[in-house]
Amino acid sequence: MIKEIKSIPLADFLSRLGHEPTAKKGARLWYKSPLRQEHTPSFKVDTLLNCWYDFGLGKGGNIIDLATELYQSTDLSYLMLCITDNIPIQSVQTVASSLHQRHSAPGMESFEVVPLEHRALVAYLQQRGIPAHIAAEKCKEAHYxxxxxxxxxxxxxxxxxxxxxxxxxxxxxxxxxxxSYLPWSRDGPSTECAVFEGFIDYLSALTLGIITGNDVVVLNSVVNVNKAIPYLNGYTAINCYLDNDNAGRTALSELTALYGTTVIDRSSLYSGFNDLNEYLINQYSPINKNDNENKQYR
Structure with missing residues (x-):
């Protein structure tokens, strides 16, 4: 089980967390550290050894060591769940979940949820293309x-x-x-439902204005597909905005096997991008905006 976890490519894990390398030198990938804020990349991943080292912190190791730093915990079962929430490995997920129920992580204390107002969090979502008013309406702010x-x-x-x-x-x-299940309910029951892997993609769809009138299911991990089934019965259309990767395609296949032509794959909207948020960022980034403006004068 631990061997399976350690065999997960660090580059894939970091990519699922939204971190991409800034440079590649042979088998070495260089990143801006996911553990702290920096301008000059000093976080190295060796793809042959599948290990990392953060020169700014003077720390390194395998994927579990990285998860220890990311999630601020030494509880192995909790760390395994955190890792497999991003890179699903069903056998590990099942065992880790069982362990976690028996030995809960030393977890988050003094947990408080308040309206979303913190400038750093609003700025983080804006960097991902999400306007402040949509973020504030659909999300909260947690302190712990x-x-x-x-x-x-x-x-x-x-x-x-x-x-x-x-x-x-x-x-x-x-x-x-x-x-997460969010009924539209503005004008009565909806006949259509939109399915997303994560809530950032859901917020992206709201920003793009493409799901008006749809009820919404956010899986929060593709391993939760079976949990969504009771909520998807009865719709005339299930619009799926899942990731353009193996995990997303597998989830789409599982839903199609259950609901047939009721399931509609909407991923062609963001073809060429991993997910809807990546598409949104690319469409509305300042660089692209400037490029489009420059084209008008050529």
């Missing part, structure tokens, strides 16, 4: 401590009372991992 240190993150609730947590340096969950 781990091992005596204070943290804060964007919070997005699920049906079990848990919270998906995100900030520039952290991706995790407080409480039990589950789906």
């Amino acid at each position: 401590t781990v091992n005596g240190k204070s943290y804060f993150a964007v919070a997005f609730g699920n049906i079990n009372g848990g919270c998906e947590l995100r900030n520039k340096y952290f991706k995790g969950c407080r409480g039990r991992k589950d789906i």
Whole structure:
């Protein structure tokens, strides 16, 4: 089980967390550190050895060592869940979940949820293309401590009372991992439902204005597909905005096997991009905006 976790390519794990290399030199990838804020990349990943080293912190190791730093915990079962939430390995996910239920992580203390107002969190979402008014309407702000240190993150609730947590340096969950279900209900029951892997993609769809009138299911991890099934019955259309990767395609296949032609793959909208948020960022980044403006004068 530990061997399976350690075999996960660090580059894939970092990519799922939103970190891409700035340079490649042979088998070495260089990143801006995911553990702290920096301008000059000093975080190295050796793809042959599948290990990392942060020159600014003087720390390194394997994927579990990285998760220890990212999630501020030494509870192995909790770290395994955090890793497999991003890179699903079903056998590990099942065992880790069982262990975690018996031995809960030393987790987040003094947990408090308030309206989303912190400038750093609003700026983080704006960097991902999400306007402040949409973020404030759909998300909250969580403050908590781990091992005596204070943290804060964007919070997005699920049906079990848990919270998906995100900030520039952290991706995790407080409480039990589950789906989020958001009925449209403005003009009565909706006949269509939109399905997203994560809430950032959901916020991206709201920003793009492409899901008006749809009920919404946010999986919060592709391993939660089965948990979504009771909520998807009865719709005339299930519009899927899943990632353009193996995990997203597998989830789409599972839903199609259950609901047939009711399932509509909407990923062609962001063809060439990994997910809807990446498409949004590319469409509305200042660089692209300037390029489009320059084209008008050529």
